[in-house]
Amino acid sequence: MKVFVIISLFLVIPYVSSAQERDSLSTEVQQDLEQALEGFDPEDAEANSEQLIQFLQELSANPVNVNTAGLHSLRQVPGLNLKTARAIIRYREERKPFETPDELVEVSGIGRVTYDKIRPYITIGKGLQLGKILYTDPRYWTSNGQFQSFSRYQRDLQPARGYLDSPEGGGYLGNAVKYYQRMGYRSNHLSINLTQEKDAGEILESPVRFDHQSWHLALEGNGKLRTLALGDYSLSFGQGLVLWNGGVFGKGGDVTGAANRSGRGIKPYTSAQESNYFRGAAATVGGRLQLTGFYSVRRLTASEISSDTIRFPTSSGYHRTARQYERRGNVRQMLYGGRLQMEFPIGIIGTTGYRTFFNRYITASQQPYARYDFRGTSISVFGIDYTLLVGPAIIFGEAARSENGGMGLVAGLESPVGEQTDMALAYRNYKKEFQSIQGSGFGESSGAPKNEEGVYLGLQHAIGENITLSGYMDQFRFPGPRFGTHQSTKGFEWLGRAEVKLTADWEVYLQWRSETKEGEYETPDELGRTQRALGNGQRSSIRANIEYQVNKNIRLRTRGELVQNREPGASLESGILLYQDVRLQLRNNLRLDTRLTVFDTESFATRVYQFENDLLYVFGSQVLFDQGQRMYLLLNYEPFSYLELWAKFGITKYEDKQVIGSGLNEIQGDTRSEIGIQARIKF
Known part of the structure; x- marks a missing residue:
């Protein structure tokens, strides 16, 4: 060497x-991303990366207002859990609104280490809020609005074999350019977006026909109508055993927060990742008692075994060769379901379920590791989750069951141990028969939770x-x-x-x-x-x-x-x-x-x-x-x-x-x- x-x-x-303040915040976000993804293998990290990057970057660009945010919004901030989110709400209600971000260190449970972690994602707000303006007033929909348009060009400079071979000989159909464009408008209550992408090696049929196109129209934070998404959206509930897409934090530098997840609910989809989302309509309504419903129909790509039998749909999104292009969108998936969530003084309890159908029979490999993988045209999964305060501790968990009788369970607690020490303990047991094809549970193996049992202990101590x-x-x-x-x-x-x-x-x-x-x-x-x-x-x-x-x-x-x-x-x-x-x-x-x-x-x-x-x-x-x-x-x-x-x-x-x-x-x-x-x- x-x-x-x-x-x-x-x-x-x-x-x-x-400029320096902006750089400082950007550095913190990059460190969070590195810690979140370093525990994954490259294939798993890439599958999680784009949506997680967008989630953290957009959260830092649109920070949570600690003077107005509710419990759900505060729990989305990396570093805040149910206990500290409640403490923030209690502080501003019983004492006074936050006048500077530094005042957060006066909140019970938030020390300097926690404050440094959450600082990129929070704000105290400024100016007058438009909370009570009628929905018919344009100012309501344009409050803090911003239009963004992205255009991205990427390519490798050395030609790979796929570009040298002819398409008839198995080479790539398109050129080496990876092109991405995105246009969107977002305000406090409205989100509109169109994302288009062509991967390297894919063909661009026309300026308006990309290999991947994603769009949505969404309303957020409109009284009892918490979220309404039309078009493409992601769903993340509970601890992820039933439904979770949008990227996850794995085992890494955040040793006490990785095991306990805070479901993000319905999120409008803006990513170019081509498989980890739904297309249709979804809505959440209510206050302390919230009801969510969703319906999706979309096309996926799968390897074909015969005219009526396929493998489980792929997640790569590549349609670069003639063979890949021919089977593009060759399976149709329909999914519907819902969630009921209740917020109590001591925490949150929710239940989630869905049923999904494919228009072609899905089979699995004959290898021993795939013996219990999903086979068929339909499946349903149901689960119950909780996050509760018990004294100084937070207990959390989810239990789920798939249609074939397979069970999945995760349970744990987060608790201080003395003034300067925090602890997290979690147990997971995903039976080998458990088939949660839309889930993503905490564990050694990323992706769908199955065939794993484990105990996790994390400790953090400040000197x-x-x-x-x-x-x-x-x-x-x-x-x-x-x-x-x-x-x-x-x-x-x-x-x-x-x-x-x-x-x-x-x-x-x-x-x-x-x-x-x-x-x-x-x-x-x-x-x-x-x-x-x-x-x-x-x-x-x-x-x-x-x-x-x-x-x-x-x-x-x-x-x-x-x-x-x-x-x-x-x-x-x-x-x-x-x-x-x-x-x-x-x-x-x-x-x-x-x-x-x-x-x-x-x-x-x-x-x-x-x-x-x-x-x-x-x-x-x-x-x-x-x-x-x-x-x-x-x-x-x-x-x-x-x-x-x-x-x-x-x-x-x-x-x-x-x-x-x-x-x-x-x-x-x-x-x-x-x-x-x-x-x-x-x-």
């Missing part, structure tokens, strides 16, 4: 307070205002076979993290993480015959991260990470990642992010990950393995108050290979680079 010298630019550039120690232990087992195994397996995972704020400008954290999981491998017996054996595989990592605010316009971040991995029956392998990150606020309206990374791993098993700054709402996580370097430059320029521009160039150069990727994604050479350009108009 080549040795390189990292050069940091220490420049003195005039400081403008409004003064500058040191935070946190960690978790998760013990789990899989009662039935999972992918790559033919029998029951088990494992455990732990994480330890120490965050230290040395000064106002220096922050350091150290993180240790390890996962041990049983897996199968092949080994010869005394007669030379191959037999299957069960053994432990282990992946562990140690990371050191230093962040230094040189001045109010220059931020440096340095990270080093060592990864070790031992597959069952194999020898130990290692990998390292080192990077230097620089952020320069060149002017009030011009910012540059750049990073130089070196990585050296023995194989894909010791791959390393890094979360990158990227175009707005773009998932920027890189999976790096073998030996090489990566560099990127990201420019963010706001020439006018109504126009914002982004441009990114990234390049990865490998030292040990002349072919990158495989199949249709194969690139000849040792270099892979990409560009991205994005513009946003807002007024």
Whole structure:
């Protein structure tokens, strides 16, 4: 591996307070995203990423008003739970409205650590509110309104095999450009949006016919009519065992908040992720007692087994080859259901159910891991969930049942342990027969909750205002076979993290993480015959991260990470990642992010990950393995108050290979680079 010298630019550039405040909040959001997604494998992270990125970015762009928000809205803020949300409401009702955000530290249960986490997503409001203007008054619908239009262009610069082969020979139908555009208007009570996207390799049939198109018209916060969505929307209720789409927080840096979810309810859909949403109508009405109903009919894509039989619909959204294009939208799904939720003085209890139909028979693989997967044309799932205050503790949970009799359960509590320590404990038991095809439960395996039992314990302890120690232990087992195994397996995972704020400008954290999981491998017996054996595989990592605010316009971040991995029956392998990150606020309206990374791993098993700054709402996580370097430059320029521009160039150069990727994604050479350009108009 080549040795390189990292050069940091220490420049003195005039400081403008409004720009710095915006950057500070953006940095906090990026850190939340990195912590939320770092526990996932790349495929799982990408499936969660876009909607989660949009949720956090839009929440920071439209922060929750702590002087007017209700319990549901406050619980959407990362870092707030039922107890602290109620404490905020009690404070403003019994004492006074918040005059500055800093007053939140006076609320019971909100210390400096919690305040720093929630600060990007809250506001105290300003000016007169239009809460009692008649619905017929245009000012009601345009209060705090903003129109946004996005246009994005991305592509890899080196041609992959799919673009060199002819479509008749199995190559891609379209060019290498990934194009995205979105137009929308949003105010306090109204949301209108159109999103269109063409993935790289797909064809653009016409300027108005993209491979993916999503739209909605939604009303929000209109008295008893809490939400009405027409068009595309997402649903997230309870703890996610019955219905959850829109991205999730997995196991990671938020050790005491990850297990307990706060259902977001109905959310208008704006993402370009092509499978994780519904199309039709949904509404929530009521006050303390709320009733939600929803109906959806949409087309999905699935692999075909025969003229009337398919596999379960895919989530990739790719229609790049002639074969993929032919089966585009080849299955129709209808879904309807509802939710009843009651808010009590001590918490919330809700019940959710749905039934869905497919117009073609769905079958599953014949492999042992798919023995209990959904087969048929219809399924229904029903569940009951709760989040309650019991003294100083919050207890939460959900129990659900699928039509075939399979059961799923998650239950837990969050509680302070002394003045400076918080604890979270959660138990999950998803039977191997449980078929919640629209759910996403907390656990070791992301996606639909099934075939898993486990106990999770998370602890966070503050030492003064500058040191935070946190960690978790998760013990789990899989009662039935999972992918790559033919029998029951088990494992455990732990994480330890120490965050230290040395000064106002220096922050350091150290993180240790390890996962041990049983897996199968092949080994010869005394007669030379191959037999299957069960053994432990282990992946562990140690990371050191230093962040230094040189001045109010220059931020440096340095990270080093060592990864070790031992597959069952194999020898130990290692990998390292080192990077230097620089952020320069060149002017009030011009910012540059750049990073130089070196990585050296023995194989894909010791791959390393890094979360990158990227175009707005773009998932920027890189999976790096073998030996090489990566560099990127990201420019963010706001020439006018109504126009914002982004441009990114990234390049990865490998030292040990002349072919990158495989199949249709194969690139000849040792270099892979990409560009991205994005513009946003807002007024």
